[in-house]
Structure formats: C-alpha cells, structure tokens
C-alpha cells in the first residue's frame with residue numbers, strides 16, 4: 001500500500017499542476033477527494049488491513065490527504081485571481097453605462113395631483129371615499145330616485161343583484177361617479193366646508209378610444225352660508241387658468257344634472273388651436289371640461305342640511321379627459337395598457 005500511496009501522490013500533484021479551468025479543477029478534486037475518489041477507496045482498503053499495519057498506514061494516508069487538500073486550495077486561489085484578471089482585461093471605461101430603469105408617476109396620478117393641488121391652494125380639503133357604494137349615496141340622496149328617467153344615464157355595476165334585504169337603499173354597487181362622497185361628507189360634517197374628491201368610478205361602457213369601464217374623476221363641493229353662482233364661477237375660472245394656462249377663456253353653458261340647480265357645463269377655449277377651430281374641438285373652438293351647478297335643495301334635505309341657511313356648489317370632472325386635452329392624447333386606452341414608450345413621455 002505504501003508504494004501505491006507514493007504513486008498516487010506523484011499522479012495527483014501532476015494533475016493539480018495541469019489544471020487550468022474551473023471545470024478541470026472540479027474534475028480533479030472529485031477524482032482524488034470526491035465521494036467515489038481515490039482516497040475513499042484507500043480508506044476502505046485500510047479497514048481490511050491487519051491491526052498491526054493499520055495505525056502507521058492510516059497516518060500516512062491522512063498526511064497525504066491534507067497535502068493534496070492544501071494543493072487544491074492553492075490552485076483554487078490561483079484560478080480565482082485569474083478570473084478577476086480576465087474581468088479587468090475586458091473592462092472598457094469608455095463604454096456607455098447601463099442606464100437603470102427609473103419609475104415615475106403615472107400620468108393619471110400626476111394629473112390628479114395637479115388638479116387637487118390647484119384646489120388645495122384655494123383652501124379645499126382633499127378627501128377620498130370608498131369605491132363600493134350603496135344606492136342611497138350613489139343615487140337617492142343625490143336626487144336621482146329609482147323611477148327618475150335620469151337614472152338611465154347612469155348604467156351601473158351592481159354587486160347585489162338580488163336578496164339585498166329589506167332596505168333597497170343598502171343595495172351595493174361600484175360607484176358610477178365620485179358624487180356619493182358629497183353625501184358621506186355632508187352627513188358627517190357641518191358647514192362651512194370645501195372639499196375635492198379624487199377617485200375611480202365605474203360604468204359598464206364598451207371600451208373604445210373615448211370610453212372605459214373604469215376612469216377617474218375629481219369632485220368638488222363647497223357649502224357655507226351665502227355661497228352663490230359667482231363664487232362657483234370664480235373658483236372654476238381660477239382652476240381653468242391654473243390648469244390650462246392664463247390665456248385660456250372659459251364659458252358656462254346651461255345644462256341639467258339631477259343633483260344641482262341651476263346646472264352648467266363648463267368649456268375652455270381650445271388649447272390646441274386657441275379657439276380658431278380644429279379637429280380636437282370639432283371646429284367649435286371650445287372644449288368641454290366639467291359639469292357644475294348649485295347644490296339642489298333636495299340633496300341638502302337628504303343629508304339634513306337646512307337649505308334656507310346654507311347654500312353651496314358642486315362640480316365634477318373626468319381626469320382622463322383633462323389629461324387627454326392637455327397632452328393631445330386621442331385614445332383613453334393608452335392610459336391602461338402600460339406601454340412604457342407611452343408612459344415614459346410624461
């Protein structure tokens with residue numbers, strides 16, 4: 001056995017010397033020190049030797065094993081230094097760096113922040129409400145009774161289609177506008193107050209370039225004693241100037257909403273053609289941006305506010321529409337497709 005040990009030492013040292021890659025290193029290590037390697041065979045043979053021979057042979061075997069382990073360790077150091085050197089050799093300081101992808105605020109979030117920022121500067125508190133509402137807050141309290149023809153204008157996702165208990169007003173739905181938050185706020189607060197409410201709304205519309213089953217609105221409400229239409233006009237003028245630029249013109253058109261009386265739709269002079277007429281404004285020179293009006297006394301009645309003592313105005317706008325007008329975007333679906341080539345532009 002002693003001869004075989006000397007032979008093994010010679011061969012192993014030659015093998016280790018010849019190793020030049022990580023793969024060769026692993027193979028050589030397995031050949032000698034692995035579970036099925038030369039040493040494992042020798043230890044088995046040692047067990048079969050006579051008790052007199054065993055201690056001396058065992059010592060020699062252990063010594064050779066530690067010599068080879070040391071050799072492998074040295075070789076591993078040499079190989080790892082070599083690969084560092086190789087990396088340094090291929091590093092080119094003149095190559096352009098890899099630019100990490102940095103996230104940014106989505107255009108819809110940014111537009112909501114801009115709109116709320118403008119109202120916040122004018123003293124409005126920013127509040128948010130739940131996306132799951134009940135019929136009372138979404139319709140009844142806003143002067144839209146079940147049998148009212150205007151209810152048909154509000155197609156709605158209902159969550160409870162039947163068995164909604166003894167109180168039909170508790171029937172749950174996905175809110176079809178942010179206006180129910182007016183009701184929630186007025187039920188819990190006493191005037192005076194002014195709030196802006198950003199949030200998601202849902203309507204079962206077929207998706208196309210200008211419709212989506214989910215979009216965003218910002219709602220506004222101001223209630224105090226002696227609030228009048230002139231206050232509404234000033235606030236919305238101020239908003240339009242801050243949102244679209246100081247040169248923008250604003251006009252009010254009479255309209256109908258169940259929850260306001262009188263009601264008006266608000267247009268701004270087309271920001272693409274400055275009012276001369278173009279494709280975006282259908283040659284009219286005007287773009288509709290929001291609906292507004294004085295809070296209907298029936299709404300005050302539903303929340304227990306005395307309409308002889310207090311008056312107020314409300315308005316609501318579509319966030320996607322504002323963003324599309326401001327940035328010349330012609331398809332609402334672009335906001336939700338998450339194409340970074342589109343989102344990265346804003």
Ligand SMILES: [Zn+2]
Nearest residue numbers: 270273278281
């Ligand atoms: Zn135009």
